[in-house]
Amino acid sequence: MVHGEIWTMKELFTYPNEYIYWSVQIVMYPFMTGLVAGAFVLSSLYHVFGIKELKDIARFALVFSFALLFAAPMPIMLHLQHPFRGINVMMTPHFTSAIAAFGIVFFTYGAIVASELWFLYRKHFVDKALALREKQDKSFVEQLWYLLYGTLTLGSYDVSDEALHRDEKAIKVLAGIGIPVACFLHGYAGFIFGSVKANALWMTPLMPVIFIMSAIVSGIALCMLTYIVVMEIRKFMMKRSRKTWQQSLEEVKGAEMHVVKMTAKYLVLFLVLAITLEFLDLIFRGYTAVKSWDVLRSVIYERDFYDIFIMQYGIGNLVPLLLFLVPGLTIRRTILGVLLVLFGVFMMRWNVVIGGQAFSLTFAGYMHYLLPIVPHDWETAKEGLVGAVGIFVMPFVLFWFIAKVFPVFGETNKAH
Amino acid sequence: MLTRRNFLKYSLAGAAGLAVPATIKASTGTAPAAGTATDKRWVFLVDSTKCVGCGMCVKACKNENEVPYDANVSRTWVERYVVTKDGKVHADSPKAARDGFTTQTIDQGHHGKEIIKPADISKAFFVPKLCNHCENPACVQVCPVGATYQTKEGVVLVDRTWCIGCGYCIMACPYGVRFFHPVYHTAEKCTFCVHRLHAGLKPACVEACPFGARQIGNRNDPNDPVTKTILNNKVQVLKEEYGTKPQVYYLGLSMEVK
Numbered sequence: 001m002v003h004g005e006i007w008t009m010k011e012l013f014t015y016p017n018e019y020i021y022w023s024v025q026i027v028m029y030p031f032m033t034g035l036v037a038g039a040f041v042l043s044s045l046y047h048v049f050g051i052k053e054l055k056d057i058a059r060f061a062l063v064f065s066f067a068l069l070f071a072a073p074m075p076i077m078l079h080l081q082h083p084f085r086g087i088n089v090m091m092t093p094h095f096t097s098a099i100a101a102f103g104i105v106f107f108t109y110g111a112i113v114a115s116e117l118w119f120l121y122r123k124h125f126v127d128k129a130l131a132l133r134e135k136q137d138k139s140f141v142e143q144l145w146y147l148l149y150g151t152l153t154l155g156s157y158d159v160s161d162e163a164l165h166r167d168e169k170a171i172k173v174l175a176g177i178g179i180p181v182a183c184f185l186h187g188y189a190g191f192i193f194g195s196v197k198a199n200a201l202w203m204t205p206l207m208p209v210i211f212i213m214s215a216i217v218s219g220i221a222l223c224m225l226t227y228i229v230v231m232e233i234r235k236f237m238m239k240r241s242r243k244t245w246q247q248s249l250e251e252v253k254g255a256e257m258h259v260v261k262m263t264a265k266y267l268v269l270f271l272v273l274a275i276t277l278e279f280l281d282l283i284f285r286g287y288t289a290v291k292s293w294d295v296l297r298s299v300i301y302e303r304d305f306y307d308i309f310i311m312q313y314g315i316g317n318l319v320p321l322l323l324f325l326v327p328g329l330t331i332r333r334t335i336l337g338v339l340l341v342l343f344g345v346f347m348m349r350w351n352v353v354i355g356g357q358a359f360s361l362t363f364a365g366y367m368h369y370l371l372p373i374v375p376h377d378w379e380t381a382k383e384g385l386v387g388a389v390g391i392f393v394m395p396f397v398l399f400w401f402i403a404k405v406f407p408v409f410g411e412t413n414k415a416h
Numbered sequence: 417m418l419t420r421r422n423f424l425k426y427s428l429a430g431a432a433g434l435a436v437p438a439t440i441k442a443s444t445g446t447a448p449a450a451g452t453a454t455d456k457r458w459v460f461l462v463d464s465t466k467c468v469g470c471g472m473c474v475k476a477c478k479n480e481n482e483v484p485y486d487a488n489v490s491r492t493w494v495e496r497y498v499v500t501k502d503g504k505v506h507a508d509s510p511k512a513a514r515d516g517f518t519t520q521t522i523d524q525g526h527h528g529k530e531i532i533k534p535a536d537i538s539k540a541f542f543v544p545k546l547c548n549h550c551e552n553p554a555c556v557q558v559c560p561v562g563a564t565y566q567t568k569e570g571v572v573l574v575d576r577t578w579c580i581g582c583g584y585c586i587m588a589c590p591y592g593v594r595f596f597h598p599v600y601h602t603a604e605k606c607t608f609c610v611h612r613l614h615a616g617l618k619p620a621c622v623e624a625c626p627f628g629a630r631q632i633g634n635r636n637d638p639n640d641p642v643t644k645t646i647l648n649n650k651v652q653v654l655k656e657e658y659g660t661k662p663q664v665y666y667l668g669l670s671m672e673v674k
Contacts, residue, residue, distance in 0.1 A: 002489045003596040010525035013674070015545075015592035016493045016512035021583040081581020081601040088561040088580050099560035099584055197658055198554060198590035291657075361592045362674035364507060365525065 003081065006380065007370045014365035020357045023383045024371055027353045028075040028391045030189045030211060031218070031346055035395070036072050037186035038219010039065035040113065040178055045266065047116075047175035053262035056255065059120065060230070060408045061223045066113050067399035073106065075391050078382040098192040109178070109185050116174040118154070119167045121406050125152040126159050148405070186215040193352060200292030200363075201299070201356040206281050213274035218345035220267045221338040224260060226399070228335060231256045234409065260334050268324050271341065275317055278348075295363040303366065304358060308351050316344015457570045457635040458608050458663075461642045461651075462544050465668035466629035469494050469542035471516035476624030478514065480609060482599075489595040490514065491606040492546040492621055497672050498522060500536045505672045517542070543673050544630060546621070547572065547593040547606035548654065548662030555585035555594060555605075564603060570635075570663060571610045576602045590658045608632065635663070 004019030039061045045051045046058035077083045093100040132138065132146035187208035193199075194207025231252065238249050247255075282300070285293060300308060323337040354369045372384030381387060477492045478485050490512035498506040510523040521529040553572050556564050563578040564585055574585075579602035586594040586603060597604035609619035613632070617623070622630045633642020645651070651665040654673070 002487050002598050003601065005488060011527050012524050013507040013509075014525065016509050017489050017586075017595040018592050019595070021586050021596070076582075079582070081583075081596055082579065085561075085578070085580040088563075088578060092562050092578070094559055094562035096557045097560040097584065098558065099582060102560070192584075196558075196587055198588055361590060362507070364505070364674055368526075 003379070007372055007383075009368040009370060010360075010365065011368065012360075012365035013362050014360035014367060015362060018360055018367060020354065020367055020369045022353055022357060023079070023369065024354075024385075024388045025075040025079040025383055025391070027346070027349045028388050029072075029079070030186070030193075030215075030353075031349045032068065032072045032075060032391065032395075033186050033189050034211065034215030034218045034345065034349075035222050036065055036068040036109075036219070037182040037212070037215045038217065038221075039068060039223050040109075040182040040219070041216050042220050042223050042263070042266070044175040044179045044182075047171055048179065051262075053258070054266075056259045057223060057227050057263055060227055061219075062113070062117060062120065063402060063406045063408050064223060064226060064395070064399055065219075066117055066406075067402050068395045069110055069113060070398055071391060071394040073102075074394060076102075078387050078391070098188065098195055101188065105181070105185050105188060109181050112174055112178045112181055116171055116178065117406060118152075119170045119174070122153065122156065122167055123159050123164060124407070125149050126157050129153050130157070152405070183212050187212045193356070198361065199356050200296055200359075202352065204281055204285075206277055210274065210277045210281065213270055213277060214345050214348055216270045217267060217274055218342055220263060220270065221341040221345070224263050224267065224334065225338045225342070226396075227263075228256070228260065228331060228338075230408070232331075257331065260331065261329055264324050264329060264334060264337075267338075267341065268321065271317065271321060275313070292363060295359045299355060299358050299366070304351060304355050307347060308355070312344055312347035312351055316340055316347050320344065455636055458549065458610075458613065459570070459633055459635040459642060459646065460546065460549070460608065460664040461631040461633065461645055461667070462664060463629050463631075463667040464541060464543050464670075464673075466627045467494065467542040467544055468627060469496055469513060469517040470626065471513040472624040472626060473544060473621035473630060474512050474514045476620040477606075480612075480620035481607070483604065484598050485514075487598045488512075489598070489604070491593070491604070492544065495543045495545060495673070496522075496540070497543065497670070498532055498540045499538050499672055500532060501538045502536075506530060506532060507672075507674065513542075539670075541670060543666075543669070544621075545591070545593070545654075546664060547608075548591055548660065548664045549606075549608060551661030551663060552659060554588040554590065554658070554660055555603075558584045558588040560584065567610070569610075569613075571608050572605070573607055573610065574603050574605060576600050579603050590655050590660065591662075 002019065004021045004023070007023060008019040010018070042054065043058040043061035043065065046054040077086060080086055089100060090103040093103065095101065129146065129149040129152075132142060132149065135142065138146060190208035190211030193202040193211075194204055196202045235249060235252055235256075238252065285296060320337040320340040323333050323340070326333075357367055357369070359366055372380035375381035375384050375386050471494060474490055474492055474494065477483070478490060481491055483489065483491055488511065493509050493512035494517075495507055495509045496513070496517050500506065506522045508523040510517075520534070521531050524530050549566075549570055549572050551570070553566055556566050556572060559565075560582060561578060561580055563575045563580070564572065565575070566572050576597075581596065581601055581603070583596070583603070586596070594603055594605045596602070609617075609621075612619055619630075619632055622632050631642050631645075633640040633646075635643050635646070637643060638647075645667070646665050649667060651667055652669040653662040653665060654669075655662070
């Protein structure tokens with residue numbers, strides 16, 4: 001069977017070789033990179049612009065961005081017909097291709113996030129390493145931790161005020177460089193689509209900007225969601241344990257609500273920007289009505305109407321916008337809001353990637369994508385529901401491990 | 417002992433070593449195949465008025481180029497257009513027209529078959545399609561690893577040993593000529609049968625066409641019959657608006673052709 005044939009339903013006049021070649025993993029790819037970029041931008045709002053209200057979520061967002069970073073290239077690996085040749089992109093990058101720069105942009109960005117994290121946690125590493133060094137009769141596990149923290153200090157044990165001040169400066173610079181790079185990482189994911197002149201739906205110079213806006217929206221939403229979940233767990237733990245905590249339960253509750261309210265404002269701002277740009281694109285297409293408009297109109301207003309206007313703009317954008325704008329925001333309402341926002345951004349990616357292949361190059365036929373739910377071979381597993389869910393779960397699992405080395409709350413004495 | 421100086425020296429040497437394969441690849445990637453003359457520019461001429469939709473070209477192509485016979489993909493295909501008196505255009509290409517057009521019903525995919533009464537037909541014709549071996553190929557531009565390339569003779573090829581199977585070239589082609597090979601799982605397309613051209617033969621489809629609807633020629637040779645036809649007659653190309661500068665020329669192309 002030809003790749004793509006199993007999940008493509010062709011209607012009316014299509015070319016013989018046309019199938020949905022870019023399936024659900026290509027929906028996941030911009031979704032995941034978007035989350036990475038968004039989480040980083042959120043953390044930078046504090047570090048660069050000094051928005052104090054975001055202080056608590058900033059460090060958290062940076063660590064989460066790091067976890068997401070590892071998951072971001074995975075959809076591509078699952079999508080490639082020859083995943084083991086993926087490294088060819090690094091070996092012979094063909095720079096006229098928008099994908100060729102992926103490795104370079106990705107690793108540059110990764111290096112920035114990793115260095116920023118290092119400066120942020122350097123004191124923590126030094127403290128841990130020194131404490132473990134002095135400890136007599138270390139257990140085997142403690143030996144391993146000592147080895148890890150010792151390595152992570154990179155031999156730099158200077159934690160004088162002067163040195164820490166320099167660290168802070170470095171963080172600020174890195175976060176500053178990181179914002180344009182994060183926007184570039186994702187804007188360029190938009191460019192991959194926007195520059196395909198053969199695809200009438202994708203080709204628009206607005207695509208990279210729309211992608212950046214929705215990326216920030218989704219990144220903020222995911223950070224808020226994870227932040228709330230972690231805070232709820234903390235509160236639950238505080239209620240149960242008899243140990244005395246540094247902060248009282250009420251203090252934690254108040255701080256949580258404050259952070260959520262502040263972050264929600266930025267979420268709404270970027271959401272409005274994203275929707276505005278998307279509608280500008282839609283109106284422009286309808287007004288100019290070039291050759292492809294007939295088939296695009298039939299896809300947008302008829303065949304994919306439910307996915308675009310009900311699922312994406314309705315449930316994914318309008319409802320959460322109302323949830324956030326109605327006064328008296330609560331944690332529960334926020335959770336529902338951010339979940340819907342995440343769903344909306346996912347649907348936006350879906351409607352771009354799958355919607356862009358919903359019509360034939362003949363402009364006289366259609367292709368319908370049937371997402372493989374129950375896998376019956378490797379292909380339908382990796383490019384089906386199972387693969388997509390696996391990719392989405394991955395950063396949370398990674399975060400759980402990474403947060404063991406980079407504690408996101410309290411423990412470091414020097415809060416940045 | 418590993419001094420700082422030595423460390424830097426070895427690192428630089430290592431980095432330079434890593435860059436070598438890239439250079440080798442870049443230098444071999446676009447080189448013409450051994451023994452080819454580089455003063456040629458292959459172009460294709462389709463006389464759509466001569467095509468009867470027998471599908472011999474598709475059969476010949478599949479056999480010659482080892483594209484699995486029953487797979488629903490093909491390097492070349494034939495489209496049938498039926499325009500009814502109400503001005504509606506009905507088109508299809510069942511199984512890429514491998515078995516020719518043997519029934520009067522139009523294949524509408526999941527919409528089933530469309531039956532058109534002969535009395536309602538105002539005009540009908542066939543259009544063979546293949547890779548346009550564009551002067552400015554969008555597929556070559558977007559390949560992230562340089563696995564697809566244009567030879568000096570203008571032929572666009574795919575390196576099956578280097579293609580990563582991302583499908584970006586398939587997305588970039590406005591003509592829908594590319595697909596994933598069912599066996600090699602790499603991007604696949606018409607090559608103008610460049611292996612035959614280099615052996616002094618004509619492409620399989622040109623050879624198989626009983627009516628001379630398909631011809632190949634060298635645009636750099638002013639005495640080539642194909643070049644003469646292209647220069648002296650009213651010819652058209654497909655989807656000129658994409659700026660790809662396609663090099664498959666059509667005689668008698670109708671405006672209904674997609």
